[in-house]
Amino acid sequence: MDFEPLGLATDLVILTVREGALQVLLIRRGIAPYKGRWALPGGFVRPDEDLEDSARRELAEETGLSSDRIHLEQVATYGAPHRDPRGRVVSVAYLALVPDLPAPVAGSDAASASWVAAAEVLDDPGRLAFDHHRILSDGVERARAKLEYSPLASAFCPPEFTISELRGVYEAVWGTPLDPRNFHRKVTKTPDFVEPVGATTTRDGGRPAQLFRRGSATILYPPMARG
Amino acid sequence: MDFEPLGLATDLVILTVREGALQVLLIRRGIAPYKGRWALPGGFVRPDEDLEDSARRELAEETGLSSDRIHLEQVATYGAPHRDPRGRVVSVAYLALVPDLPAPVAGSDAASASWVAAAEVLDDPGRLAFDHHRILSDGVERARAKLEYSPLASAFCPPEFTISELRGVYEAVWGTPLDPRNFHRKVTKTPDFVEPVGATTTRDGGRPAQLFRRGSATILYPPMARG
DNA sequence: GAGTCTAATCGTCATCTTGACGAGAAGTCA
DNA sequence: TGACTTCTCGTCAAGATGACGATTAGACTC
Numbered sequence: 376m377d378f379e380p381l382g383l384a385t386d387l388v389i390l391t392v393r394e395g396a397l398q399v400l401l402i403r404r405g406i407a408p409y410k411g412r413w414a415l416p417g418g419f420v421r422p423d424e425d426l427e428d429s430a431r432r433e434l435a436e437e438t439g440l441s442s443d444r445i446h447l448e449q450v451a452t453y454g455a456p457h458r459d460p461r462g463r464v465v466s467v468a469y470l471a472l473v474p475d476l477p478a479p480v481a482g483s484d485a486a487s488a489s490w491v492a493a494a495e496v497l498d499d500p501g502r503l504a505f506d507h508h509r510i511l512s513d514g515v516e517r518a519r520a521k522l523e524y525s526p527l528a529s530a531f532c533p534p535e536f537t538i539s540e541l542r543g544v545y546e547a548v549w550g551t552p553l554d555p556r557n558f559h560r561k562v563t564k565t566p567d568f569v570e571p572v573g574a575t576t577t578r579d580g581g582r583p584a585q586l587f588r589r590g591s592a593t594i595l596y597p598p599m600a601r602g
Numbered sequence: 603m604d605f606e607p608l609g610l611a612t613d614l615v616i617l618t619v620r621e622g623a624l625q626v627l628l629i630r631r632g633i634a635p636y637k638g639r640w641a642l643p644g645g646f647v648r649p650d651e652d653l654e655d656s657a658r659r660e661l662a663e664e665t666g667l668s669s670d671r672i673h674l675e676q677v678a679t680y681g682a683p684h685r686d687p688r689g690r691v692v693s694v695a696y697l698a699l700v701p702d703l704p705a706p707v708a709g710s711d712a713a714s715a716s717w718v719a720a721a722e723v724l725d726d727p728g729r730l731a732f733d734h735h736r737i738l739s740d741g742v743e744r745a746r747a748k749l750e751y752s753p754l755a756s757a758f759c760p761p762e763f764t765i766s767e768l769r770g771v772y773e774a775v776w777g778t779p780l781d782p783r784n785f786h787r788k789v790t791k792t793p794d795f796v797e798p799v800g801a802t803t804t805r806d807g808g809r810p811a812q813l814f815r816r817g818s819a820t821i822l823y824p825p826m827a828r829g
Numbered sequence: 830g831a832g833t834c835t836a837a838t839c840g841t842c843a844t845c846t847t848g849a850c851g852a853g854a855a856g857t858c859a
Numbered sequence: 860t861g862a863c864t865t866c867t868c869g870t871c872a873a874g875a876t877g878a879c880g881a882t883t884a885g886a887c888t889c
Contacts, residue, residue: 381609426681452679454610810856812866
């Protein structure tokens, strides 16, 4: 087979919830093209590497999170002929949901990396290099949709969390306030969404809250109602 | 940039509902590898072609459906290093939903093409070439999910259809019988799901049924309940 | 150590949606 | 005319939702 010259890359939309807001990990590009501009982390797929392996490798390089317990899913593939000025590069975008990292972003090969509020980036279509604004937009929309019908919000939480911490995730991702009482009822009455740990915490202030961990459910039916 | 040798292809999961069953368009491969085996239609992306354009071109070649009103959406990308024995080929899979075609499959460059019941193919993981069983499986699952929360079932219908024809689509795709009365209530009470044409037909037998056409809704909330 | 503050948790209630199913309506066919 | 088929409208109980009142259990202040 003779193949056209073509590059294959993976780009990552790494999301977390910090300080009550949905944030995305961006890097500042150290080399041309778009040198000095913000972009999603990513890189070329190695010759004998599967797509998800490539995404997981990039994730580890940027965040130090090498665990296979991190939720990572393919979002879409972008292959417009001139999306990259270096030549034809097709990029497979992955979405990663990570808990609020205690440590800052680990040593990476990017010039610099930092968490930025997703809303802020989405509001400014010219902020990111390449077609990364579009990729981010699709990734965030995927995350929003996933919270509706899957118990994935807990991917943003530490292993043990309270109901209101979980609610904070929903509010940050959806950008909508939710009624604490109805949310509590919904979460605790949906079978296997969360399971009680048996301990309480006062880290959120106020009356001590029960701690829960992720349950075994994989889909939520009926789904959570987006505000 | 120096790029590794790499092929970029699009593969199509083209679904329709015929004779009360969900069917998929398959071709019999005329050349190696997997010569003589069934496979999803697809082909290499041209040097200056966007991914969706490539998928639409393949769709037109296989079905004669060149309209941009045909629903086509990207499902996922498959890039395991050795999924194609010819070398590294990354394939972007698209899902197309088409109405029951009055004409048989138009002249195509495939050795032969035909509609096959999706359930039958899904039951036999060795039937298809490459990793196409997996791609088909993902495509069908996407279609099933889409019917729940989008009004896309009408993409399988002619421009004007009856409620029970629409119900037939749901039953075929989900493989579940639905209560005609509750289905009728749900569809007609969901705003902008369908709009009445003002005429009736007796083509389904029994009492004449009102004809409807697709409404302007893009999402269904609450979603349709899968049996 | 009593009052204040905060957030968690439990309850109530009207409204909406669902699933199950009865029953009549409006055509075709013999 | 009667049998048959399918469409369409209704009813009813059960469950889910949204709005919101009330109580509880800690921490914090004075």
